[in-house]
Amino acid sequence: MTVLTVYLCGTGSNSFDNNNPTFWQGELVSTLAQNNQGREFAQWFIVDGPGSGNLQEDDLWVESPNYSDIKGSLFGSGWEENVKHALCLMKGNFDWQREKLTEEQYNQLKKAGIPIEDVKVTGSFLWRKYDYGDRQVTQQQLQQQIIRIFRKDGIIPTQVNLVGWSRGGITCHMLANAMLADSQLKDIPVNIFAIDPVPGPLNFQPEKVTLGKNVKEYVGFYARDERSKGFTCVIPTVAADTKMHIFPISGRHATLVGNASIDGSEGENALYAPGLVVRHFAEVCLTRWGCDLANKLALTDTQITGYHTDIANDADKYIAMRRKTYSIHESTGKDERKVSLGKEGKAFSEIHGGQYNPSVGLTADYLSNQQLYDVIK
Helix, strand or coil, rough: CCEEEEEECCCCCCCCCHCCCCCCCCHHHHHHCCCCCCEEECCCCECCCCCCCCCHHHHCCCCCCCCCCHHHHHHHCHHHHHHHHHHHHCCCCCEEEECCEEEHHHHHHHHHCCCCCEEEEEEEEEEEEEEEEEEEEEECCCCHHHHHCCCCCCCCCCCCEEEEEEHHHHHHHHHHHHCCCCCCCCCCCCCCCCCCCCCCCCCCCCCHHHHHEEEEEEEEECCCCCCECCCEEECEECCCEEEEEEEEEECCCCCCCCCEEEEEECCCCCCHHHHHHHHHEEEEEEEEECEECCCCCCHHHHHHHHHHHHHHHHHHHHHHCCCCCCCCCCCCCCCCEEECCEEEEEHHHHCCCCCCCCCCCCCCCCHHCCHHHHHHH
């Protein structure tokens, strides 16, 4: 059995954010990838988010226009290429390979601290190749060989896990749907762990807000106290037999992936509990789905209950977060966050149905009831 786990970063976030000081223990998606004990590219890989500086351009398996950070941040430009890149890595065949860098691209990578080796200056271009004796191997060729050697049970994985935050969470939806439309990948079972999936304005197309029969389990954590306009989160509509677990939790958009700031952005670190709870259950789910992780929190039931007690005791602080926004303030009129069930705008309390547990609506602070976590253990 070949289990492949794909980590999809959010807008402005990249694979180096496990060392980003904005997140007190590292941003969750990049930290989980860093802790994956499998062979990179063969058992796991990580994809940088839109608007994150194009630091991964040299490694993509499809050609990208090298979008500006502004276009990436505002419109998500680049995530279609990210999906195509991920599909190529799953199948072990690249559509494109990087044989040269422009001076601008080279300086961009060097400034960001990316290791640039074996650079040769030729005219107005900087060529990047990796020399091994008499051979010259591009990044894509090297990664392809890793896949061919270390995917022991065949190139095509037998199970795929997708993990993503923000637009990375939406990219999980897009990638799962792209797999379903691919003749080689359509029958692969998919599990998704999404953290506050947010597509941005005008990005509620079906492939971003609905999921098909290939998704076997969906676990989503949502930030109850985010109020920024343009940050409507998506609860996807799914097939009837998909196991779905939706958990709103206190905090803003970045709180859930390790930002412990009192304002959910840049303030004093004080609110650690939501990020720790989400990280723990991400590790629980990935482990259950066949992923080998190091440095797991392995929280006990007593510790989890303690963190929920901390959240309850700090309720006023989380409510105060709602006054801090990335753009302008947006609410449903019920002092609840605006969400999208598929393409339909709702408040959390209006989400009902057997797949959205509890069916009485999602504003209740039910996370303190340990039994409700049993289904994802």
